[in-house]
Amino acid sequence: MKLLLLLALCVAVALAGTFKMPIQKKLPDGKTLSMRILTGKHMPAKFTNRLKKGSQPFIDYIDNFYLGNITIGTPPQPFTIVLDTGSSNLWVVDESCTDDICDGIDDPYFQPFHQKNKYHRKKSSTFKDDGTYFEIFYGSGSCWGYQVIDTLDFGGLEVQKQTFGAAQSIADVFGYQPVDGILGLGWPEISENGVVPPFQNLIPQLDSPLFTVWLDRHITPAEDQVGGQITWGAIDTDNCDAVLTYTPVTQEGYWQFAIDGFSINKYKNKRSGQAISDTGTSFLFGPENDVDQVVDASNAQYDFNTGLYTVACSDVKSVPSLKFTVNGKDLEVPATEYITDLELGGGQCALGLVVNYDTDYFDWLLGDSFIRSYCNIYDVGGKQIGFAKAHHKEV
Numbered sequence: 001m002k003l004l005l006l007l008a009l010c011v012a013v014a015l016a017g018t019f020k021m022p023i024q025k026k027l028p029d030g031k032t033l034s035m036r037i038l039t040g041k042h043m044p045a046k047f048t049n050r051l052k053k054g055s056q057p058f059i060d061y062i063d064n065f066y067l068g069n070i071t072i073g074t075p076p077q078p079f080t081i082v083l084d085t086g087s088s089n090l091w092v093v094d095e096s097c098t099d100d101i102c103d104g105i106d107d108p109y110f111q112p113f114h115q116k117n118k119y120h121r122k123k124s125s126t127f128k129d130d131g132t133y134f135e136i137f138y139g140s141g142s143c144w145g146y147q148v149i150d151t152l153d154f155g156g157l158e159v160q161k162q163t164f165g166a167a168q169s170i171a172d173v174f175g176y177q178p179v180d181g182i183l184g185l186g187w188p189e190i191s192e193n194g195v196v197p198p199f200q201n202l203i204p205q206l207d208s209p210l211f212t213v214w215l216d217r218h219i220t221p222a223e224d225q226v227g228g229q230i231t232w233g234a235i236d237t238d239n240c241d242a243v244l245t246y247t248p249v250t251q252e253g254y255w256q257f258a259i260d261g262f263s264i265n266k267y268k269n270k271r272s273g274q275a276i277s278d279t280g281t282s283f284l285f286g287p288e289n290d291v292d293q294v295v296d297a298s299n300a301q302y303d304f305n306t307g308l309y310t311v312a313c314s315d316v317k318s319v320p321s322l323k324f325t326v327n328g329k330d331l332e333v334p335a336t337e338y339i340t341d342l343e344l345g346g347g348q349c350a351l352g353l354v355v356n357y358d359t360d361y362f363d364w365l366l367g368d369s370f371i372r373s374y375c376n377i378y379d380v381g382g383k384q385i386g387f388a389k390a391h392h393k394e395v
């Protein structure tokens with residue numbers, strides 16, 4: 001049984017003022033995917049009318065985790081953490097958390113089992129107490145505990161006094177996941193308790209105050225292969241085109257920017273809106289009308305067993321591309337990126353779009369389907385985000 005989560009295990013390598021972290025990934029099968037119902041929201045009736053059956057829940061998948069190997073303390077204590085542009089705090093499981101959840105849950109649907117690494121403050125000579133209570137809420141769960149200060153190591157680059165959360169309680173979902181915590185890569189404005197995020201503390205050691213995310217694409221489901229790379233302090237010129245499209249960050253918090261419109265085939269939505277780039281989300285979340293158009297254009301059918309829209313894998317290349325207009329330029333996401341083989345069976349591939357039911361804050365959440373198409377350059381110093389065509393061998 002493969003992992004529920006689409007995992008990425010990273011090993012950091014220092015290169016002067018820049019360093020790179022290759023990403024390994026694992027893939028889930030359809031049965032394990034269908035167990036991950038997080039939102040409890042139902043499909044709009046118009047999506048199910050043509051199926052001649054009643055509404056079913058639409059599943060919110062956050063299954064692409066990009067995991068980095070870091071160490072904390074002196075001598076170094078190793079941790080495997082989620083690298084998440086959708087949050088801004090670092091936390092790891094603390095030794096004081098004795099619940100089974102904090103040890104990791106061994107479940108046949110969530111393999112392989114991961115015995116969690118815990119932070120032991122008494123074992124670190126550089127530990128300092130902060131004592132501030134913290135609590136962080138994510139879409140899939142929360143954690144709480146108390147803040148501490150210690151040395152943080154990013155693959156050889158060291159932040160000597162990083163404030164982070166030592167979690168005394170974590171949500172069940174984190175217990176199943178083979179991770180020890182989360183490292184947020186968002187802006188300080190959304191950091192709990194005003195803690196300076198790790199990347200901001202790392203900037204003085206880097207050549208440039210930015211990082212690049214490149215995600216590879218494997219047409220056939222693959223395990224333990226390189227799934228991408230995060231480059232700290234530089235633009236990734238090995239895996240990304242030299243031609244860049246930059247646009248300003250419209251609100252410092254999430255990596256949020258303006259889009260001028262969206263189109264697929266003859267459908268064009270020229271209304272301007274807001275989008276967020278999020279490495280912690282697999283699919284694309286968009287306005288209901290736009291997602292409806294994609295469902296129709298792809299002739300996708302709803303699968304009640306998995307809660308996903310599906311397209312015959314053999315038909316993917318005939319499905320039209322999505323186009324997001326950013327700063328006057330069209331960024332095209334081909335069907336081979338937003339329709340993926342998750343081993344659902346029956347020759348069916350998953351349509352990686354979900355309805356965004358709350359467009360008051362943003363219109364599009366652009367997860368890994370978008371980031372696989374375009375390397376995302378998160379430029380803190382320039383307060384902008386850049387996009388460069390990503391290179392892949394299989395597409």
